[in-house]
Amino acid sequence: MNPIAQHRLGQGTWYMGEDPAHQDEEVRALQLGLDLGITLVDTAEMYGEGGAERVVGAAIAGRRDEVTLVSKVYPHNAGRSEVQRACERSLARLGTDRIDLYLLHWRGGVPLAETLEGFEKLRAAGKILAYGVSNFDTADMQEALRAPGGKAIAANQVMYNLRRRGIEFDLLPWCREHGIPVMAYSPLESDRREQQRLFADPALRQVAARHGATPAQIALAFLFAQDGVCAIPKAVQPDHVRANRAALDIVLTPEDLATLDAAFPAPKRKVALDIL
Numbered sequence: 001m002n003p004i005a006q007h008r009l010g011q012g013t014w015y016m017g018e019d020p021a022h023q024d025e026e027v028r029a030l031q032l033g034l035d036l037g038i039t040l041v042d043t044a045e046m047y048g049e050g051g052a053e054r055v056v057g058a059a060i061a062g063r064r065d066e067v068t069l070v071s072k073v074y075p076h077n078a079g080r081s082e083v084q085r086a087c088e089r090s091l092a093r094l095g096t097d098r099i100d101l102y103l104l105h106w107r108g109g110v111p112l113a114e115t116l117e118g119f120e121k122l123r124a125a126g127k128i129l130a131y132g133v134s135n136f137d138t139a140d141m142q143e144a145l146r147a148p149g150g151k152a153i154a155a156n157q158v159m160y161n162l163r164r165r166g167i168e169f170d171l172l173p174w175c176r177e178h179g180i181p182v183m184a185y186s187p188l189e190s191d192r193r194e195q196q197r198l199f200a201d202p203a204l205r206q207v208a209a210r211h212g213a214t215p216a217q218i219a220l221a222f223l224f225a226q227d228g229v230c231a232i233p234k235a236v237q238p239d240h241v242r243a244n245r246a247a248l249d250i251v252l253t254p255e256d257l258a259t260l261d262a263a264f265p266a267p268k269r270k271v272a273l274d275i276l
């Protein structure tokens with residue numbers, strides 16, 4: 001069973017765990033999300049250099065079984081034996097005995113076959129239940145699938161939002177064809193200025209007004225309308241967490257989708273994958 005397949009919405013954690021003064025509100029935000037049924041949580045050893053995993057550990061304490069837990073290993077820790085140790089460190093910070101989905105954060109210098117071998121060993125030991133990749137473009141996916149253990153890749157996490165629709169040209173269709181869910185990161189545009197530009201778009205605001213929703217909710221609803229895609233916005237403000245959950249109930253009409261397509265056209269040729 002693919003751990004991501006039944007999710008359309010998850011909770012991101014980038015920039016959490018960086019400042020102890022914010023830890024309590026971050027934990028509460030994740031717990032509110034869990035209470036609202038957003039049980040997929042995405043983190044990484046990189047975020048806050050382990051701090052985000054600690055925040056997640058605090059948020060899921062006593063309710064681990066409710067959660068689908070995703071974490072990521074740094075490329076420089078993704079060697080055959082290094083990955084065993086990196087995973088153990090993540091498990092300790094998360095306060096759990098298993099990670100549901102463990103991703104290679106991006107492609108680095110370690111041969112893919114070595115990382116996959118390391119992932120297989122972790123899976124055999126029950127430390128991770130599934131593994132996958134992040135920031136892999138189509139050629140990387142094709143190569144990965146040919147490597148031993150590559151056929152078990154359970155997700156590819158990439159940047160995808162209304163303003164960055166490059167993956168719709170080839171990567172997303174390819175992932176669908178191979179039954180590999182795509183996790184859309186930065187679904188609301190991480191960068192504040194880029195986000196403001198997105199939310200100020202007249203077409204997005206027009207669709208939002210039709211639904212009595214916010215531009216952010218429509219940006220998420222657009223992603224929910226894509227087959228095989230799960231969006232993982234990060235939200236610390238409780239109103240944002242609630243709004244993101246409520247966005248799951250918005251059903252965009254063909255007219256809405258046409259309005260969005262005209263304002264944010266999908267590319268008609270291959271473009272390189274957006275990477276943060």
Ligand code: NAP
Binds near residue numbers: 157217
């Ligand atoms: P994002 O989720 O698109 O945007 C986060 C920003 O949007 C925060 O400032 C948040 O504010 C705000 N926000 C959230 N919900 C909102 C709403 N309903 N209305 C208005 N604003 C809202 O960007 P992201 O954090 O870059 O991406 C999401 C997650 O993807 C990350 O946290 C991380 O888990 C993952 N990610 C993975 C990679 C990778 O290489 N694999 C790269 C980047 C991100 P508040 O926090 O103040 O509520």
